[in-house]
Amino acid sequence: IYSEFRFTRYPSLTQKINAYDQGIDPLNSVGPYWQQPGRSILKNHLIEVPDGNEVVPGAFSDFESVFFTGLSWTYRYVTLH
Numbered sequence: 001i002y003s004e005f006r007f008t009r010y011p012s013l014t015q016k017i018n019a020y021d022q023g024i025d026p027l028n029s030v031g032p033y034w035q036q037p038g039r040s041i042l043k044n045h046l047i048e049v050p051d052g053n054e055v056v057p058g059a060f061s062d063f064e065s066v067f068f069t070g071l072s073w074t075y076r077y078v079t080l081h
Contacts, residue, residue, distance in 0.1 A: 004043065 005021065007013050023029025041048050045067065052060035 020029050023031040026032045
């Protein structure tokens with residue numbers, strides 16, 4: 001899951017992307033149009049979403065969440081076992 005849009009080659013754009021993506025001014029950003037709580041759940045790397053086996057025990061393969069970080073983002077990588 002990529003929770004935040006980034007240009008890794010141009011980290012200086014991160015601040016501008018965040019201002020457009022998360023801003024509160026409807027004339028200069030799309031932030032007011034993101035539905036909540038969905039946007040917040042995505043931004044927090046889906047941590048609030050329960051594991052499938054917590055909802056339906058034994059119905060899904062086990063998985064491990066691995067979080068990678070870089071200079072301009074953090075994202076979640078899920079591996080199935």
